[in-house]
Amino acid sequence: MTVHEEYLKTIKKFDKSWKVVHENRLPLLKEIMSWLENPDKQLKIIHIAGTNGKGSTGEMLNEVLIAQGYNVGHFSSPAVYTNREQILYNDEQITEADFLKYFQKIYKIIQKHGKKLTDVSYFEWWTLVGLVYFADKKADFVILEVGLGGQQDATNVISNALLTIFTKISYDHQQILGDSLSKITAIKADIIKKGATVISYNGQLSEVKQILQAKATKVGATWYAGKSPVITTLSSAPTGTKVRINGEYELFLGLAGQYQVLNLNTALQAVDALRTLGYQISQRAIIQGLSVANLPGRMEYDAKHNILRDAAHNPDGISALLAAMHAWKLPFKPTVILGILRDKNYLAMIEDLLPQVDRIIAVTPANPSRALSADELAAQILEMDTNVEVAVADDPTAAITLARQIRESSETMIIITGSFYTLRAVKGIEF
Structure with missing residues (x-):
């Protein structure tokens, strides 16, 4: 062995x-x-x-x-x-x-x-x-x-x-x-x-x-x-x-x-x-x-692909992410790959996030016992705001594929967030 x-x-x-x-x-x-x-x-x-x-x-x-x-x-x-x-x-x-x-x-x-x-x-x-x-x-x-x-x-x-x-x-x-x-x-x-x-x-x-x-x-x-x-x-x-x-x-x-x-x-x-x-x-x-300070999964920016990985996993984390986005004066509202744990205050997280993003790709975090499923998350988003475009990704590869298709017609930033387990779910998948 x-x-x-x-x-x-x-x-x-x-x-x-x-x-x-x-x-x-x-x-x-x-x-x-x-x-x-x-x-x-x-x-x-x-x-x-x-x-x-x-x-x-x-x-x-x-x-x-x-x-x-x-x-x-x-x-x-x-x-x-x-x-x-x-x-x-x-x-x-x-x-x-x-x-x-x-x-x-x-x-x-x-x-x-x-x-x-x-x-x-x-x-x-x-x-x-x-x-x-x-x-x-x-x-x-x-x-x-x-x-x-x-x-x-x-x-x-x-x-x-x-x-x-x-x-x-x-x-x-x-x-x-x-x-x-x-x-x-x-x-x-x-x-x-x-x-x-x-x-x-x-x-x-x-x-x-x-x-x-x-x-x-x-x-x-x-x-x-x-x-x-x-x-x-x-x-x-x-x-x-x-x-x-x-x-x-x-x-x-x-x-x-x-x-x-x-x-x-x-x-x-x-x-x-x-x-x-x-x-x-x-x-x-x-x-x-x-x-040289840096952290995996915390405001981790890939300049080549304009992707930000940030494991904002509670309302405070989402607020901090949104404040950063505001300070950066992004030219377009971002596309967010979002996966949340059901034992978090996810309603407050979604409520804060929705006005600041263009579209959300819902994924299921890599924690089966605690994850809010992508379908449940998408349904909750649509119930709260019908103006935000929502897509459901059956698996992490599908989420990246959807984001790649969006990138072809836009220079929008892609943000992967909601939980450390969301980042783990898309780990190793090339953009």
Whole structure:
């Protein structure tokens, strides 16, 4: 059996269910971590939670720290095109061979303690492998992004953090996290650890900020008291955003979308906090790192084919996408390949999107248990707005074929959005 075949066979066996509603998960994971000699205690961890912006903020910090010369582990989810995107070391995905090596090391240890492979869920396996891998690599920093919520999330197995960062907190996963912003925030706030410096998104709602601050005080963490940088947008395009920082210097941010300026604000506060803690980060590293920041499936622009892939998966994500489109002053309303999960607030997403697009090609995201079917999506769109042209694509190849036909008679931008699983569905299909 080849390494690739063994890798695919292994991850296929993982329990794919989310365990964040099970209160017994963290005690189990903490026990496993003790059997592994607590790799998290060897690491300087930057823990990031929030509803939107975790990936962007994490990527900005990742690139700045790498540009400074640090060795950086980066754990993020969900993966868009390949599962190994979740574990990066200096921007390189963990290899299939290394994943198997660390998985087998952990598996042998949990077997000795009477546990089975399926006693650990999919996301928990990736979290454990990532932490052991980064510790073995002796990473200078580890950027660890929460998967879902915070309190019962597998990443909350860590016992300490250098920084705890909260990106924008809003409504999402209400069926799991609660139906009020205060409940959602309290669950996310539970990742705050004693001794950490806590940084919050600059536009955080006051009730959210108060809950975070109260939790920080309660556990003995330090609330970041530095100044928020003044960021002026100079120009915005699908390729990225040019900004001026504090009126002192200019830089190009490789992540497109005006909302990224707010995430940049958070990232720069984190840089300042690290400097305060004694870590060297130069202005050159900030400029160089941010210029190459990029994320699979987040404002990912293909200039050759004028295609934008953006996994806007909730109302906030769609609003941010629409704001970016407005800033770019597109000559034509775009054609959108859209696939949405039924457990999202898809009515609000569709309502915001419809006035801003010319036509929608409905697809079914690559998640059978959660997907809103292409037929259901198309029917909902037609019920809400009969002026938008709607087509149903039976499969991802058909969606691209339809978009290609439209392109033949128009220079309109093609946008693929609605979910990470939508992007995954059209993965690898040439335009």
